[in-house]
Amino acid sequence: MYNFLLMAHSGWRYLALLALAVAVIKYVLGWLGNGGWGKLDRQIGVITTIVVDIQLLLGLILWAIGAGMGLVGANITRTVEHPVWMLIAIVVMHMGWSRTKKAADGAKARTAAITFIATGLLVAVGVARITGMM
Numbered sequence: 502m503y504n505f506l507l508m509a510h511s512g513w514r515y516l517a518l519l520a521l522a523v524a525v526i527k528y529v530l531g532w533l534g535n536g537g538w539g540k541l542d543r544q545i546g547v548i549t550t551i552v553v554d555i556q557l558l559l560g561l562i563l564w565a566i567g568a569g570m571g572l573v574g575a576n577i578t579r580t581v582e583h584p585v586w587m588l589i590a591i592v593v594m595h596m597g598w599s600r601t602k603k604a605a606d607g608a609k610a611r612t613a614a615i616t617f618i619a620t621g622l623l624v625a626v627g628v629a630r631i632t633g634m635m
């Protein structure tokens with residue numbers, strides 16, 4: 502069960518990173534362009550937050566099962582530091598997305614761009630730390 506979930510969580514990262522990359526590109530282009538906001542912008546934000554939330558859910562279940570197996574704490578970087586980076590990233594994403602929804606139309610693209618750049622950087626650090634790239 503743990504190994505299956507680890508594979509699912511590990512594989513889902515590519516979807517999460519892809520969704521975050523698409524969001525960053527779309528919103529930065531919008532911000533640098535006319536700053537406009539359309540249906541596609543809203544859909545990209547909704548899909549990205551859902552994809553990242555599924556990763557959060559898989560991570561939380563993995564962590565809980567790992568805790569039951571006595572794995573949490575055995576490797577601090579993987580079982581404590583990684584979840585902390587990711588939880589911060591996901592809180593930033595939700596706060597920023599909520600601000601984006603409340604922002605005036607002309608400010609939405611900028612708010613969304615800043616939100617997903619910050620989220621993407623935090624997630625990249627969290628992945629780099631766990632995969633030994635950093």
Ligand code: HEM
Nearest residue numbers: 511514517556557560561563564579580584587588624631
């Ligand atoms: C966007 C968010 C996240 C991404 C991209 C991500 C990515 C990853 C990756 C790539 C691995 C390594 C898998 C492997 O070694 O094959 C991993 C492992 C793990 N992640 Fe995440 N993760 C995220 C969020 C979370 C969250 C929120 C939690 C917990 C609250 C979490 C808990 C774990 C745990 C417990 C492991 C396994 C550690 C081990 O068995 O050594 N992850 N994650």
